[in-house]
Amino acid sequence: MFTLFHHPFCPRSRFARLALGEHGLETRLVEERVWERREAFVALNPAAETPVLISEGLPPIPGAAIIAEYLDETHGAALGRRLLPAAIADRIEVRRLISWFCDRLYSEAVGPLVTERIYKRYMSVEQGGGAPSTDMLRAAKTNTRYHLAYIGWLARTRNFLAGDDLTYADLAAAAHLSAIDYLGDVPWDEDDAAKAWYVRIKSRPAFRPLLNDSLPGLPPPAHYTDLDF
Amino acid sequence: MFTLFHHPFCPRSRFARLALGEHGLETRLVEERVWERREAFVALNPAAETPVLISEGLPPIPGAAIIAEYLDETHGAALGRRLLPAAIADRIEVRRLISWFCDRLYSEAVGPLVTERIYKRYMSVEQGGGAPSTDMLRAAKTNTRYHLAYIGWLARTRNFLAGDDLTYADLAAAAHLSAIDYLGDVPWDEDDAAKAWYVRIKSRPAFRPLLNDSLPGLPPPAHYTDLDF
Numbered sequence: 287m288f289t290l291f292h293h294p295f296c297p298r299s300r301f302a303r304l305a306l307g308e309h310g311l312e313t314r315l316v317e318e319r320v321w322e323r324r325e326a327f328v329a330l331n332p333a334a335e336t337p338v339l340i341s342e343g344l345p346p347i348p349g350a351a352i353i354a355e356y357l358d359e360t361h362g363a364a365l366g367r368r369l370l371p372a373a374i375a376d377r378i379e380v381r382r383l384i385s386w387f388c389d390r391l392y393s394e395a396v397g398p399l400v401t402e403r404i405y406k407r408y409m410s411v412e413q414g415g416g417a418p419s420t421d422m423l424r425a426a427k428t429n430t431r432y433h434l435a436y437i438g439w440l441a442r443t444r445n446f447l448a449g450d451d452l453t454y455a456d457l458a459a460a461a462h463l464s465a466i467d468y469l470g471d472v473p474w475d476e477d478d479a480a481k482a483w484y485v486r487i488k489s490r491p492a493f494r495p496l497l498n499d500s501l502p503g504l505p506p507p508a509h510y511t512d513l514d515f
Numbered sequence: 516m517f518t519l520f521h522h523p524f525c526p527r528s529r530f531a532r533l534a535l536g537e538h539g540l541e542t543r544l545v546e547e548r549v550w551e552r553r554e555a556f557v558a559l560n561p562a563a564e565t566p567v568l569i570s571e572g573l574p575p576i577p578g579a580a581i582i583a584e585y586l587d588e589t590h591g592a593a594l595g596r597r598l599l600p601a602a603i604a605d606r607i608e609v610r611r612l613i614s615w616f617c618d619r620l621y622s623e624a625v626g627p628l629v630t631e632r633i634y635k636r637y638m639s640v641e642q643g644g645g646a647p648s649t650d651m652l653r654a655a656k657t658n659t660r661y662h663l664a665y666i667g668w669l670a671r672t673r674n675f676l677a678g679d680d681l682t683y684a685d686l687a688a689a690a691h692l693s694a695i696d697y698l699g700d701v702p703w704d705e706d707d708a709a710k711a712w713y714v715r716i717k718s719r720p721a722f723r724p725l726l727n728d729s730l731p732g733l734p735p736p737a738h739y740t741d742l743d744f
Contacts, residue, residue, distance in 0.1 A: 333615065348614075352614065359606070377585075378574050378585060385578055
């Protein structure tokens with residue numbers, strides 16, 4: 287049994303949830319509001335970031351990319367369901383894209399959008415709460431368009447984002463897009479290939495729990511849960 | 516034969532050089548000034564960051580952490596010189612610390628110091644060049660003290676930073692500190708344990724090439740190359 291410290295709209299937490307789900311691993315979810323810097327959580331992960339996976343008998347596993355490596359080594363490889371493929375060249379490409387999505391797409395687009403539009407609603411003034419910064423939103427939305435175009439380019443070139451098969455690269459990208467799709471911030475009409483790829487990923491059973499998350503007072507657009515939007 | 520696109524004072528490039536050196540792998544170094552966004556380099560690595568390792572017959576390997584995983588899988592495991600240990604719990608801790616040093620120590624302290632004090636000397640005004648920002652320097656120096664204290668705490672608790680043996684965690688931390696030690700920006704007198712640990716890592720043969728790097732017009736402090744400072 288696993289426990290995941292997460293936030294429902296933290297895109298990296300969503301990636302970890304998809305990775306756990308694809309491996310068929312039941313997980314207890316604990317919502318963590320990292321901006322509160324809860325002492326017991328900082329003790330688990332000095333970086334004070336979600337997600338953190340707790341697996342009995344092991345040190346806390348911090349960060350989506352490290353959780354993905356752990357799950358592949360302990361479950362994916364054994365079950366023959368490798369979301370991090372065995373061939374060296376494929377591993378390089380999957381890891382490159384995990385980093386691209388969890389670092390670049392996160393910091394340039396999804397992180398600012400989620401922080402400004404969701405987290406700030408729950409933060410006190412001392413924690414950085416308040417109205418969203420329109421400058422941040424504008425920059426993040428512009429960056430989202432570039433990232434969507436890159437995802438579309440990958441989707442047109444390959445069957446899945448990193449190659450022939452589903453990998454962590456798809457889960458990382460879809461997790462990030464899903465968090466801002468809830469906010470209506472993905473311009474799907476700009477890229478048919480990206481949209482068609484996302485529909486495929488979104489239809490997977492592991493994705494369902496993400497589509498059920500909701501925020502009081504901030505409903506998602508109608509297409510968010512629609513599997514054929 | 517490997518080729519590494521790097522910058523002599525990019526701390527993540529230094530980590531990759533140490534990893535290659537510890538594995539006994541000869542590498543051709545090509546200096547890359549990422550702020551010039553050279554087209555052929557951006558084609559190699561869309562993230563436009565150093566380091567990037569070229570290994571014949573494989574896609575370019577971008578990023579110090581991904582290079583480290585690659586070297587462990589292709590050389591470390593085979594040669595029995597694992598800088599990423601085999602035990603699951605140890606792998607979690609080493610990966611946690613690689614990320615801590617390459618992401619946190621980098622963005623909070625070493626990245627800003629190197630950018631303000633070294634890169635900016637070579638950048639045009641359009642590229643962001645100019646005089647160092649004293650605010651950035653002040654914040655980065657304060658953060659360096661916290662990071663040094665954390666490294667000291669690890670060094671007092673364990674033989675090497677991640678446990679009994681030398682791992683990538685030591686190389687990542689030492690690579691980062693070495694870049695700002697050249698600038699005289701590590702307050703060694705604040706932490707004896709960190710200093711004693713650094714002297715041990717710095718004395719390794721793989722470290723020597725880093726100590727020979729120098730910048731015209733900006734000599735290092737006397738202790739920089741001293742193995743027993």
